[in-house]
Amino acid sequence: MEGRGASASGGVVDKSSPERGGGPRSGGGAARQRRSTAPPPPPCGWSPSPFRGGSQKDMAMTDARRFAPATARNREPIAAILRDVLPPEGTVLEVASGTGEHAIFLAQAFPNLAWQPSDPDPSAIASIRAWAEAARLPNLRPPLTIDAAAADWPVERADAMLCVNMIHISPWEATVGLMRAAGRLLPAGAPLVLYGPYVQQGVETVPSNLAFDADLRRRDERWGLRRLEDVVELAEGEGLRLEAVHAMPANNLTVVLRREG
Numbered sequence: 575m576e577g578r579g580a581s582a583s584g585g586v587v588d589k590s591s592p593e594r595g596g597g598p599r600s601g602g603g604a605a606r607q608r609r610s611t612a613p614p615p616p617p618c619g620w621s622p623s624p625f626r627g628g629s630q631k632d633m634a635m636t637d638a639r640r641f642a643p644a645t646a647r648n649r650e651p652i653a654a655i656l657r658d659v660l661p662p663e664g665t666v667l668e669v670a671s672g673t674g675e676h677a678i679f680l681a682q683a684f685p686n687l688a689w690q691p692s693d694p695d696p697s698a699i700a701s702i703r704a705w706a707e708a709a710r711l712p713n714l715r716p717p718l719t720i721d722a723a724a725a726d727w728p729v730e731r732a733d734a735m736l737c738v739n740m741i742h743i744s745p746w747e748a749t750v751g752l753m754r755a756a757g758r759l760l761p762a763g764a765p766l767v768l769y770g771p772y773v774q775q776g777v778e779t780v781p782s783n784l785a786f787d788a789d790l791r792r793r794d795e796r797w798g799l800r801r802l803e804d805v806v807e808l809a810e811g812e813g814l815r816l817e818a819v820h821a822m823p824a825n826n827l828t829v830v831l832r833r834e835g
């Protein structure tokens with residue numbers, strides 16, 4: 575089980591089994607080098623759905639589902655923060671929904687909100703669709719293809735936005751686009767909630783996050799843990815203000831920003 579992470583105000587606790595959104599898979603660098611002839615790993619370390627068997631129709635439906643073990647560990651703590659942050663009604667735009675597991679869980683947890691998942695990756699879109707087809711939730715919208723870095727998004731407004739584990743595993747331009755979109759799409763007072771690992775000024779970065787950062791940069795030089803201060807500065811430039819930073823399990827943070835009036 576995950577323990578408590580680094581306090582937003584300074585205390586640092588390292589974990590032996592950190593939760594990694596897109597983190598290194600078991601085996602580490604040496605193991606990866608030994609397996610260098612293998613095909614590249616899937617994005618974010620997703621696995622095929624463990625749900626197998628049943629009728630031909632069931633198989634066809636479940637095959638596209640992808641499974642990210644971290645979502646089962648972080649979804650409850652994320653939902654606990656969202657309960658105090660999300661509006662009572664309206665539409666939540668989730669950016670970088672990945673497998674779609676958070677979308678299913680959170681749409682169930684917040685039945686009065688319409689949940690709009692999105693991702694730029696076709697395999698993620700297929701996975702979200704497959705999970706949604708199985709869950710049949712009335713408040714879950716079909717997934718949208720959204721590249722956060724793009725200038726135009728196929729959305730005109732959102733009453734809240736959520737982005738879990740994207741900022742460190744995408745080029746900085748995706749974060750720039752995310753903040754611009756939040757400034758454009760959110761009405762005054764609406765929240766943008768971020769979840770993931772960060773580097774913070776004045777807070778010692780735990781060894782597991784340093785190793786994670788190095789691994790990300792090895793995989794793609796445009797990736798890596800961001801300085802929270804840089805992300806907040808970018809958000810402020812788009813008319814958002816920092817409301818809260820919550821320490822989360824496995825040395826992650828939940829960052830709550832709000833659109834200013």
Ligand SMILES: C[S@@+](CC[C@H](N)C(=O)[O-])C[C@H]1O[C@@H](n2cnc3c(N)ncnc32)[C@H](O)[C@@H]1O
Pocket residue numbers: 595596597617618642645669670671672673676693694695698720721722723737738739740743744745748
């Ligand atoms: C580590 S996975 C996290 C997925 C999901 N939020 C979760 O926590 O399980 C990173 C996700 O970011 C998405 N992503 C990468 N670049 C992006 C971009 N430019 N715009 C939007 N999403 C992006 C990937 O397709 C992937 O689904």
